[in-house]
Amino acid sequence: MKTFSPRIRPASVTDVSAMFKVRASVGENTMTGEELAAIGVTPEAIALAIESGPCAWVSTIDEEVVGFAMVGLDDACLFALFVLPEHEGRGIGTRLAQTCEAALFERHPCAWLETAAGSRAARLYRHLGWGSEVELSGGDIRMKKQRP
Structure with a gap:
């Protein structure tokens, strides 16, 4: 029987x-996959990042990965947060974002991210206190959040 209780844990290469x-x-x-590879996002690169240190977390329901997030600990960037569409609206993105924030704020007084200005992600980040928006090209924005 499925529990539908999401769990957040550090990502592993598997x-x-x-x-x-x-x-x-x-x-x-x-x-x-081709577009991701063109910007250096390959399975090999992600596996290497995960092996290098605590930079990624997954949300699981009954051991199935239903979302994940990644940060750049050196440059204070939350650069990836995605949830399976069928699991959106359950707080998984919020919990992943908060996990990333905790890791970033252990090392930095301020964190940043980039996302589309009108996206659901931007609404989530605004709700979580991200601000200081700067418009970028292509309808994207850069947002910042200060350590609490």
Whole structure:
């Protein structure tokens, strides 16, 4: 029997294929595997990042990866947060964002991210206190959040 109680845990190399499945399923900020590879986002690169240190977390329901998030600990960037469409609206994105924030604020007084200005992600980040928006090209914005 499924519990539908999401759990957040550090990602492992064995989660990489599931993370790419989640990334490929989203309705906003869609990118093909080829587009991701062109910017250096490959299974090998993600596995190497995960092996290098605590930079990624997954949300699981009954051991199935239903969302993930990644940060750049050196540059204070929350650069990926995705949830399977069928699991949106359950607080998974919020919990993943808060996990990332905690990791970033252990090292930095301020964190940043970039997202589409009118996206669901932007609404979530605004709700979580991200602000200081700066418009970028292509309808994207850069947002910041200060350590509490």
